[in-house]
Amino acid sequence: MASALCGGGSGSVAAPCGDLGAAAALAESLPMGAGYRAKSSFPAGRVALADRPLRRGLQVAAAAGQMNGNLTIGKAMRWWEKVTHPNMREVESAQDLADSLLNAGDKLVVVDFFSPGCGGCRALHPKIAQFAERNPDVLFLQVNYEKHKSMCYSLHVHVLPFFRFYRGAQGRVSSFSCTNATIKKFKDALAKHSPDRCSLGPARGLEEAELLALAANRDLEFTYNEKPTLVPIAEAIQMEAASIGGPWMPLPAAATQPLTLGSENGSLIPSGR
Secondary structure (H helix, E strand, C coil): CCCCEECCCCCCCCEECCCHHHHHHHHHHCCCCCCEEEECCCCCCEEEECCCCCCHHHHHHHHHHHHHCCCCCCCCCCHHHCCCCCCEEECCCHHHHHHHHHCCCCCEEEEEEECCCCHHHHHHHHHHHHHHHHCCCCEEEEEECCCCHHHHHHCCCCCCCEEEEEEHHHEEEEEEECCHHHCHHHHHHHHHHCCCCCCCCCCCCCCHHHHHHHHHCCCCCCCCCCCCCCCCHHHHHHHHHHCCCCCCCCCCHHHHCCEEECCCCCCEEECCC
16 A cells, blocks of 8 residues: 555546655656646656646637637627728628729728738727718728738738728729828828719729739639720810811811712712812
């Protein structure tokens, strides 16, 4: 009995109670298993600690942390969803962004490019939410850079936080990056482009070069069918006025003479001598 080991028959804890030499030899020969190894204060050496099963909730969190490389618990870490308003929503795809801009009509649309790990984006978000609350007629679209990195590359967005303003037939009217220290740029752009007005023609949305870049990006499910180029009415009038024989330009002298039927073949010749 002097050389007996305390801890029960399970072998989960090995600790000497009597003969130190025999106990030490036996403790060293015991398999440690998958448990944690720790040094013991006893002269016998190591102590094998049995595994304790994790609670189910912690097991799920640990598995998610191993898959993602970091520990995230539910939506508690998603700061960009904490403060939102009906006129704020997150973009799901490149097609969603293009369609949202085309369907906005004459409404001002603010596209907010952000990243979950961007400290400046996180600090600025509450103020952007305040602007959205004060301007319910303005649509705020959020683009998660980490989820749509390939799309952002095609749109030449390489700095965060980054904003683009779109308005009706004018398309993109402003583009800039700002932080809390330079929030005045955002205020000025919002004040300049948000007043009520009417645009001639349908909403333009993304520029044609951007649409072609998105369509050429193999990482995206995006198709773009080129449409005939629409010339603004003011430019069309100028082109018509500048063309030869246009309604606002005098015709050549020969063309102003009345035409009459001439010889036997019935050809048209100018009258006069």
